[in-house]
Amino acid sequence: MTTPIAEVRAAAERIAVAASVIPMAHFRAPLDIAAKADDSPVTVADQKTEAFIRDALADSFPDHGIFGEEYGISGSLEGETWIIDPIDGTRSFITGSPLFGMLMGYLIGGTPQLGLVRMPAIDETYVGLPGVGATLNGEPIRCRATTAxxxxxxxxxxxxxxxxxxxxxxxxxxxxxxxxxxxxxxxxxxxxxxxxxxxxxxxxxxxxxxxxxxxxxxxxxxxxxxxxxxxxxxxxxxxxxxxxxxxxxxxxxxxxxx
Structure with missing residues (x-):
């Protein structure tokens, strides 16, 4: 039996907004920057943000798997799974651009059931549930109708x-x-x-x-x-x-x- 999607959505929004405090505490402030094996940058803000999200998800959904950029896979990815990028756009973050994001997805058997984009510096939260609809800060949104x-x-x-x-x-x-x-x-x-x-x-x-x-x-x-x-x-x-x-x-x- 899977978790009710309303419960999943509420937790995702709550956790993402709460986690936003961490990167914003480091934004446009002096930072030590390390390089990963692929030469992409990583900061303490990336690591602390993912650790916060993982802990919050584990408290709310102890049986769910988690796959994050900084700390890899916990549990199984075959059932209910969360996928996390704590700071999507670390290069934007370290250069002072406000257009870095936070990504959270909820999957069942590898199929996305919820997608969330949180933009901490501009206070925007996008949430989508396929078959239900998408919102920006709680207001309905929809793609344009352009075909050409x-x-x-x-x-x-x-x-x-x-x-x-x-x-x-x-x-x-x-x-x-x-x-x-x-x-x-x-x-x-x-x-x-x-x-x-x-x-x-x-x-x-x-x-x-x-x-x-x-x-x-x-x-x-x-x-x-x-x-x-x-x-x-x-x-x-x-x-x-x-x-x-x-x-x-x-x-x-x-x-x-x-």
Whole structure:
């Protein structure tokens, strides 16, 4: 018997808001920065935030598995599972940008049932439950209805990574849409869910970066998959595209495959 989704949602929102105090106590303050094995940065704020979230989840749901960026896997990922990125955008965080986020996802058998994006520095909390709906600070949100790529507002995340990986693809992405912006991290995907923009192309992500987004985007009426159009799972390669409509999603997949 699984946990009632209302109980899951209430706990996720409560824990995310409470945990936000930790990164904000270190934001734009002197920090020691270490490098992980993949050369990505990590700070005490990342570690303390995840430890707080893990402890709070373990207190509320002792039988649930947890998979976090900083401390790995606790318990089983086969049943009810939480997936956590305590500071999504550590490079944004350490350079004083307020557009770092906090990600939490709730999965059953690997399938996202809830996605949460918390933006501590700008006090925004996005929550989505597929089949139920999505909210921003408690108010309903929904993706835009744009179906034509040449009318779309598009964000390209990790532009330098894409350019190094496939210069021809990067050149194509620099021409798509009515308006395009280069960006990073989770916030552009939240903007898709809230109807501010139409699509995001992203890459180099880990499961704790993209799986919490699935519940949010799908709950808001959008589509999010890998670059081949396949559903995102724990085993996906980290190349992600989110779009406001199926039609727009198909056009972006064609650009990615050209």
């Amino acid at each position: 790529l040449d009318e779309a507002l598009v964000y390209v995340n990790e532009a330098e990574r894409i350019q190094a990986m496939d210069p021809a693809l990067f050149a194509r992405l620099c021409t798509v849409g009515h308006t395009r912006r280069m960006a990073y991290d989770c916030y552009p995907h939240a903007l898709v869910a809230s109807g501010q923009i139409d699509a995001v192309v992203d890459c180099g992500l880990e499961p704790y970066d993209y799986l919490p987004l699935v519940g949010l985007i799908e709950a808001a009426g959008g589509v999010i998959t890998d670059w081949d159009g396949k559903a995102l799972t724990l085993e996906s390669d980290g190349c992600v595209v989110s779009a406001a409509t199926p039609e727009l999603h198909r056009e972006l997949l064609a650009v990615l495959k050209a």
